Amino acid sequence: MDEASFLEGYDPSDYPAVAVTVDVVALTIRDGRLSVLLVERGEQPFAGHRALPGGFVREETLGEAALRELAEETGLTPGAGDLERVHLEQLQTYGNPGRDPRMRVVSVAYLAFAPSLPEPTAGSDAARAYWVPVEEAKDLAFDHDEILADGLERARAKLEYTPLATAFTGPEFTIGELRQVYAAVWGEELHAGNFHRKVLSVPGFVESTGETTAKGGERGGPRAKLYRAGDARLLHPALLRPTREDRVR
Amino acid sequence: MDEASFLEGYDPSDYPAVAVTVDVVALTIRDGRLSVLLVERGEQPFAGHRALPGGFVREETLGEAALRELAEETGLTPGAGDLERVHLEQLQTYGNPGRDPRMRVVSVAYLAFAPSLPEPTAGSDAARAYWVPVEEAKDLAFDHDEILADGLERARAKLEYTPLATAFTGPEFTIGELRQVYAAVWGEELHAGNFHRKVLSVPGFVESTGETTAKGGERGGPRAKLYRAGDARLLHPALLRPTREDRVR
DNA sequence: GGAATAGTGTCTCTTAGACATTATCAG
DNA sequence: CTGATAATGTCTAAGAGACACTATTCC
Structure with a gap:
C-alpha cells in the first residue's frame, strides 16, 4: 500500500500542511527557587520575547526530540551522564490554528525535571538560554505562558x-x-x-x-x-x- | 515574516513530511460493562482489524477534530444535544516513527466519556462502528492497544x-x-x-x-x-x- | 551561649472501611 | 413472605496536622 491510497480523498485545501514541533518545560531548582529554562528569541515573530526551548521533530521519537532540544539549549551532551538523571514526560499537545501566525504548527510539549544544572553559557545555541524563576517567567512567545502554567500544575500534582x-x-x-x-x-x-x-x-x-x-x-x-x-x-x-x-x- | 524564513535551515530530507491525526478513545457503559467505540478497518494496513476512530486534522482545533470524528462514527450530530453531555479531554500524543507503516503519522489521542449512546448503525460511516466491552478489545490496529490502555488508566484515575x-x-x-x-x-x-x-x-x-x-x-x-x-x-x-x-x- | 536544624513523641480530628441495622419495594 | 436494595449507624484503625521536646552543630 502506498502513500497515494492512504491519502485517498485527501484534498490539500482541506488539510493544510502541518508542522510538528516539540517544546520543553524544563524545571530545576536554583537557589531554592523553582526555575524554568527559557531562550531569547532573535527573530520574528515575538523577537526579543522569551520562549520555551523547542524545534522541529526529525526522524526520531517525540521524546528523543525533546531530549535533543534540551541538550542543545543547555549545552550538555546526552549520554555523557549530564542528562542521565533528567526525568522527561510528555505534557500535552497544543495545536490551535493561529497559535503560530506563520503556519499551522502542532507542538508536543514535554516536561523535564532536572537536578541543578549549570547555567548554559557554553555552546553556541545555548548562549541565548538561561534559567528564570517561574514567577518571573511572564509574557512568553506564542502560547507558551499557557504551556508553562500547565507544566507547573502537572509538576505540583506529580509531587x-x-x-x-x-x-x-x-x-x-x-x-x-x-x-x-x-x-x-x-x-x-x-x-x-x-x-x-x-x-x-x-x-x-x-x-x-x-x-x-x-x-x-x-x-x-x-x-x-x-x-x-x-x-x-x-x-x-x-x-x-x-x-x-x-x-x- | 513569511514561511520561507521560518523554515530557514529546514532541510526536507532531515524533516520528512508529517501527518497529524486525532484518535478517540470513546468510553461508555452498556449493560453494566465499560465499552469502547471501535471501527472495522476495510483497507490495508490492518484490514479486518479493529481500530480506534480517528482521522486527519483539518482547519479546526484538535479538540474539534476529535469531536467531529466521534460524531461521524456514532452518527450523532454535534450541537443537536446528543453529544452535549460528552466529556472530552486530550489523552496523549503518539508519534513513534514506524507506528504507521506508510508514513510518519503523529496522532493526538483524545479520551471521551459518554452516557449510554445508541448503537451506531444509522450513518454511512457509522455502519462499521460499534461498542465493544474493553476486555474484549484486543489486537487493535497500529499502536491502538497501547492508546486504549493509556486511556483506561486515565479514566480509572480520573474517577x-x-x-x-x-x-x-x-x-x-x-x-x-x-x-x-x-x-x-x-x-x-x-x-x-x-x-x-x-x-x-x-x-x-x-x-x-x-x-x-x-x-x-x-x-x-x-x-x-x-x-x-x-x-x-x-x-x-x-x-x-x-x-x-x-x-x- | 544563642540560634538553627534533625529527629522523635504526643495529642486530636478526620477518614476509610468492616459490619450491622432498619425501612421499603418487587415478585 | 422472601429477597434485594436504600439509607443510616457503629466501631476500629490509620493518617494528617498541630505542637512540644531533645540532641546536635554552627557562629
Whole structure:
C-alpha cells in the first residue's frame, strides 16, 4: 500500500500542511527557587520575547526530540551522564490554528525535571538560554505562558503521588533537602517534623544510605542522615498539598 | 515574516513530511460493562482489524477534530444535544516513527466519556462502528492497544479525584447508579453502604433534586433519591480505588 | 551561649472501611 | 413472605496536622 491510497480523498485545501514541533518545560531548582529554562528569541515573530526551548521533530521519537532540544539549549551532551538523571514526560499537545501566525504548527510539549544544572553559557545555541524563576517567567512567545502554567500544575500534582521530587536532587540527599524541593515547587513552607515522619513512613520512597552529611547545616544543626531514592513509583499514601478549600470549584 | 524564513535551515530530507491525526478513545457503559467505540478497518494496513476512530486534522482545533470524528462514527450530530453531555479531554500524543507503516503519522489521542449512546448503525460511516466491552478489545490496529490502555488508566484515575463519573450517567441519577459506574470502570464491586455515605460527604459532588425514582429497583428495594452533578471540579477528599499493595512498584 | 536544624513523641480530628441495622419495594 | 436494595449507624484503625521536646552543630 502506498502513500497515494492512504491519502485517498485527501484534498490539500482541506488539510493544510502541518508542522510538528516539540517544546520543553524544563524545571530545576536554583537557589531554592523553582526555575524554568527559557531562550531569547532573535527573530520574528515575538523577537526579543522569551520562549520555551523547542524545534522541529526529525526522524526520531517525540521524546528523543525533546531530549535533543534540551541538550542543545543547555549545552550538555546526552549520554555523557549530564542528562542521565533528567526525568522527561510528555505534557500535552497544543495545536490551535493561529497559535503560530506563520503556519499551522502542532507542538508536543514535554516536561523535564532536572537536578541543578549549570547555567548554559557554553555552546553556541545555548548562549541565548538561561534559567528564570517561574514567577518571573511572564509574557512568553506564542502560547507558551499557557504551556508553562500547565507544566507547573502537572509538576505540583506529580509531587503528591510520585517520588519525582528526587529527580530535583542529587543521587544522595537529606530529608531537609527533599523538603526544600517540595517547598520550592509548591511555593509553601512545610512543617519540618511532620514532613520528616511522613516521608519515612511511605514505603519505597527513600532508603537510607547509612551515611550522614560530613558537616551540619550552614546555620547550625546536627548532621543529617543521607538517603537515596527508593523503588516506589507511586507514593502510597500520597503527600497531599496543604488543603486550599477553594481550589476545588 | 513569511514561511520561507521560518523554515530557514529546514532541510526536507532531515524533516520528512508529517501527518497529524486525532484518535478517540470513546468510553461508555452498556449493560453494566465499560465499552469502547471501535471501527472495522476495510483497507490495508490492518484490514479486518479493529481500530480506534480517528482521522486527519483539518482547519479546526484538535479538540474539534476529535469531536467531529466521534460524531461521524456514532452518527450523532454535534450541537443537536446528543453529544452535549460528552466529556472530552486530550489523552496523549503518539508519534513513534514506524507506528504507521506508510508514513510518519503523529496522532493526538483524545479520551471521551459518554452516557449510554445508541448503537451506531444509522450513518454511512457509522455502519462499521460499534461498542465493544474493553476486555474484549484486543489486537487493535497500529499502536491502538497501547492508546486504549493509556486511556483506561486515565479514566480509572480520573474517577478518583474528579466527578467525571457523572459524565457516564443521565442528567439525574441515583447513588446506586453512580456506584455501578465506578464498579464498571474500576472492574471491582464497591461496598454499597460506605460508597453511599462517602459520595454524600464530598462537598459539591452531587446535589439532591428532591425527587425519587418512580419505582423501586427491578429486583426489589425502596425508591432511591435522585441527584444531579454538583459544582465541584475536584473531589476532596478523593474516592480512592481499593488499595492494591503491589500496584505501587 | 544563642540560634538553627534533625529527629522523635504526643495529642486530636478526620477518614476509610468492616459490619450491622432498619425501612421499603418487587415478585 | 422472601429477597434485594436504600439509607443510616457503629466501631476500629490509620493518617494528617498541630505542637512540644531533645540532641546536635554552627557562629
